[in-house]
Structures are given as C-alpha cells and as structure tokens.
Amino acid sequence: MPHAYATKKIEMTGHLLNRALFFWAILFGCLAGGITQIDIFVVNILDWDADDAWACKEYMVFLLPSLFFWGVSDIHRRFMNSYECFWTPAIAYALTTVCHPILAKYFLVNEKMGMRGLALA
Numbered sequence: 434m435p436h437a438y439a440t441k442k443i444e445m446t447g448h449l450l451n452r453a454l455f456f457w458a459i460l461f462g463c464l465a466g467g468i469t470q471i472d473i474f475v476v477n478i479l480d481w482d483a484d485d486a487w488a489c490k491e492y493m494v495f496l497l498p499s500l501f502f503w504g505v506s507d508i509h510r511r512f513m514n515s516y517e518c519f520w521t522p523a524i525a526y527a528l529t530t531v532c533h534p535i536l537a538k539y540f541l542v543n544e545k546m547g548m549r550g551l552a553l554a
Contacts, residue, residue, distance in 0.1 A: 446515060450508065457505065461500070464500070468494060469490070471489060471490050472489065473486075488548065495548075496552040536553070
C-alpha cells in the first residue's frame, strides 16, 4: 500500500485494502477448517492421546475469533501506516495489550473457564 500512496494513487490503496481483507477471509476460512480437524491430524499422524488432542482442538477453536480479528487489525494497521498515520494503530494495539491481562484474569479466575477463557482473552 505505501507504493500506491507514494505514487499518488489514493484510490488504489482502498482497492489493495479490500483485496487484503478478501484474501485474509479466504485464508482464514481454510485455517478454520484445518483447526476444526486438528484433533484427527494429531491423533493419527503425531500419535497424541485423544484427550490431549481434544483439548488442543478446543483451545484452537476458542482462539479462532482472536486470530480473525488479529489478521483484520494487522491489515488495517498496515493501511493506516501507509498514510503515515502511526498513532491510531499504536494506541489500538496498546489498548488491546492492556486489556488482555484484565480479560485473562476475569475469564480464568472469576468465570473459571480454564483454557477456553485464556483463548478468548
């Protein structure tokens, strides 16, 4: 995106943003499909215990929303940085970093969600 901005093709930056979001949606769909079947892979290929494989799958499934929004926020951060706008994404990432331990404590201690709560935080 910085190359489109540098060449004064402002409308191109929006097209690149949309393409990146579309590509991330497709990539995330493939990733989510693989994660929902990860227990079969680790049991059959890596010879894991079935209970450990199920716990791994449960954690990864609860982590999916975080992975999706991480990808979207990273794409938007790159878009904002291409316009030399550093502080908006920096403040957003700082706020999420501050919120993470608070949410982790809430989900783990107050709600007693265990690994699910850690993944959601």
